[in-house]
Amino acid sequence: MTTVRIQAGKRFVASIRTPGDKSISHRALMLAALANGSSTIRGLSDGEDVGRTKTIIQQLGASVVEHEGYVIVTGPEKGLRATSETLDCGNSGTTIRLLIGLVAGIPGLHHLDGDASLRRRPMDRVAVPLELMGVHVEGKGPTHTPPVTVAGIQHPRGISYHVPKASAQVKSAVLFAGLSATGNVVVTEDVRTRANTEEMLRQAGVSISSTDYRDGRSITMDPVRPKARDWFVPGDPSQAAFFVITGLLHQHGEVVIHPIYDGPERIGFLSVLERMGGDISRIPTAHGLEVRARTSALTGTSIHAHEIPSVDEVPALVVAACAATGTTRFIDMGELRIKESDRFAESVALARALGAHVDIDGDDFTVVGLGSARSFTPFSFAAPHDHRMAMSAAIAGFCGNGVEISGAESVATSFPNFFELLTSS
Numbered sequence: 001m002t003t004v005r006i007q008a009g010k011r012f013v014a015s016i017r018t019p020g021d022k023s024i025s026h027r028a029l030m031l032a033a034l035a036n037g038s039s040t041i042r043g044l045s046d047g048e049d050v051g052r053t054k055t056i057i058q059q060l061g062a063s064v065v066e067h068e069g070y071v072i073v074t075g076p077e078k079g080l081r082a083t084s085e086t087l088d089c090g091n092s093g094t095t096i097r098l099l100i101g102l103v104a105g106i107p108g109l110h111h112l113d114g115d116a117s118l119r120r121r122p123m124d125r126v127a128v129p130l131e132l133m134g135v136h137v138e139g140k141g142p143t144h145t146p147p148v149t150v151a152g153i154q155h156p157r158g159i160s161y162h163v164p165k166a167s168a169q170v171k172s173a174v175l176f177a178g179l180s181a182t183g184n185v186v187v188t189e190d191v192r193t194r195a196n197t198e199e200m201l202r203q204a205g206v207s208i209s210s211t212d213y214r215d216g217r218s219i220t221m222d223p224v225r226p227k228a229r230d231w232f233v234p235g236d237p238s239q240a241a242f243f244v245i246t247g248l249l250h251q252h253g254e255v256v257i258h259p260i261y262d263g264p265e266r267i268g269f270l271s272v273l274e275r276m277g278g279d280i281s282r283i284p285t286a287h288g289l290e291v292r293a294r295t296s297a298l299t300g301t302s303i304h305a306h307e308i309p310s311v312d313e314v315p316a317l318v319v320a321a322c323a324a325t326g327t328t329r330f331i332d333m334g335e336l337r338i339k340e341s342d343r344f345a346e347s348v349a350l351a352r353a354l355g356a357h358v359d360i361d362g363d364d365f366t367v368v369g370l371g372s373a374r375s376f377t378p379f380s381f382a383a384p385h386d387h388r389m390a391m392s393a394a395i396a397g398f399c400g401n402g403v404e405i406s407g408a409e410s411v412a413t414s415f416p417n418f419f420e421l422l423t424s425s
């Protein structure tokens, strides 16, 4: 395990380019591998999670050629095929859940596994709809934790499926499995989650329509093989969140974030921070949203999980809440418990380590802010297998009074040069 010490930063005046969006990177690789012919992908994330997906599509028969700044993926004319090798998804929940759907339509047995963290994560949420499509999925115990075996078939059954708990990964697994289904696939969700799969399937020539209702969405897809095309991956908003918050919390903070993907389900954290009093500018560009943030005095607010679907940015927002004046309520945050670590417990531990008072009530918790990051206690934090907890601890130490992080190598799963960007301004 690697231990990283972050000192209190003297200033944070920086121009930050985040890695290519992780969700779009995984999907671009998978869609390119499914297509017949060559696709060029520019701006792919250089994190280990996306590297896992890149290796696995090659195990399934796609070719990947790396060039400076882009990769060329060629999907085999006759389609991907099963391999007896284990598909090692490492720490990546998106790799394993989307792939379980993708391999459902490739005849034969597929073996998927991952690291100690992934082996604790439930796969029943994707196994349930796939079984309804006639595809047998087997994992360990009642929640189907990895290793997982999928018995893929040429034509899974068409399905109309309501995703019971908002999850972009489950929605996407059903759509991927549906690409070779016997009939239409309809997926509904009560909370709109990131739309990357729908958007990208449409761009790859798949006939797919999407209708919003109340807070939810209904998606209908006609099965067809995706077409090869060129993909551009914009910057990752979830990674930008760490630097926007650093710009706001540091007493000498001023940050410019290069254009990021601006899907509404991904940038809810910006609205939350603006509501807390954050001095943030949003500048639309042809390649996504440029964001600027500077030192701000924040006040507490209430944050509901549906404002931050998938709750990826919540640990970083907990750090903002600790620096705010007043109380911040985090509501309906149960999904945090089944991420790369139990982020509910870890976020509470992080806030307490900084010296903030935290109360827990079921799936809600409240943080009483310390009024400024300068009041944070110097602390140490263990974040093995959880990149977002390690990065949240790092920005807290940098804006506050230092931190020692063990398990800091986890950051490489999504953002290999994160520490360098944080500490070199």
Ligand code: S3P
Pocket: 022, 023, 024, 094, 166, 167, 168, 169, 170, 172, 193, 194, 309, 310, 311, 312
């Ligand atoms: C992702 C979905 C999210 C999120 C993850 C990426 C995706 O999980 O946590 O980082 O790319 O589909 P949910 O399935 O809980 O929405």
